[in-house]
Amino acid sequence: MPNILGFSGDAPIQAAKNGLPDLAGGAERKIRTKDGGHGSRNFPPQPTRMTGCAGQRFPLGGHMVEVSTFRLYLLRATYLLLVVALGADIWPLLLHATHGVEHMRGVVWSLLAAVSLLAVVGVRYPLRMLPLLLFELVWKSIWVLAIGLPLWSANQLTPATRDTWNACLMGLVIFPAVIPWRYVLTHFITQPGDRWRTRPKSATTAAAPRPTRASAS
Numbered sequence: 001m002p003n004i005l006g007f008s009g010d011a012p013i014q015a016a017k018n019g020l021p022d023l024a025g026g027a028e029r030k031i032r033t034k035d036g037g038h039g040s041r042n043f044p045p046q047p048t049r050m051t052g053c054a055g056q057r058f059p060l061g062g063h064m065v066e067v068s069t070f071r072l073y074l075l076r077a078t079y080l081l082l083v084v085a086l087g088a089d090i091w092p093l094l095l096h097a098t099h100g101v102e103h104m105r106g107v108v109w110s111l112l113a114a115v116s117l118l119a120v121v122g123v124r125y126p127l128r129m130l131p132l133l134l135f136e137l138v139w140k141s142i143w144v145l146a147i148g149l150p151l152w153s154a155n156q157l158t159p160a161t162r163d164t165w166n167a168c169l170m171g172l173v174i175f176p177a178v179i180p181w182r183y184v185l186t187h188f189i190t191q192p193g194d195r196w197r198t199r200p201k202s203a204t205t206a207a208a209p210r211p212t213r214a215s216a217s
Contacts, residue, residue, distance in 0.1 A: 065186045071178075072126050078133065078178050079122035086116035130184060137175040140168040 090112045097106065115132065122129035148165045151157050157165060 075126035082119035
């Protein structure tokens with residue numbers, strides 16, 4: 001039965017019959033020895049990155065994560081929304097800021113301006129910039145739970161806090177629906193993290209398999 005990649009389970013065997021290298025299990029190549037004879041060398045298997053249909057991603061390793069093209073366009077639209085919304089609200093404030101701007105207000109303006117600039121990068125790399133959307137989701141959730149919800153329950157929302165309340169609630173609806181959570185789980189939670197120590201040279205040399213040379217025929 002064909003698997004989801006479109007190949008049957010005996011694909012390596014069929015590839016060998018057709019004279020093609022088996023990328024999953026290594027490849028055997030004929031070489032010329034120093035004495036003029038012929039031999040063969042078995043090369044170790046190399047990790048490959050495969051791409052299936054449009055929008056599918058097959059990362060290196062044992063995990064396969066599929067992100068559809070439609071989801072990628074949703075992500076790009078979300079980044080573009082951040083660029084337009086924050087650019088229209090925050091950048092005019094920064095460009096016309098005076099020396100009397102309150103300290104934390106200036107910090108918030110600068111932070112949101114940085115988000116709008118990074119969102120431009122997200123339009124081109126929607127998956128690599130997912131931490132930006134996670135940041136937006138986290139800080140909006142914190143504000144709603146810690147500040148907005150108590151004010152709303154006490155009926156003390158001012159016009160300014162009400163605008164923030166509505167914007168945060170909109171973000172709590174959009175971001176969870178757009179973010180590919182399976183991709184986030186695979187790449188940011190279950191995937192091994194970067195190393196903490198310098199890798200010894202001996203260990204690096206020992207870990208790399210060397211090709212074996214068969215005797216000359």
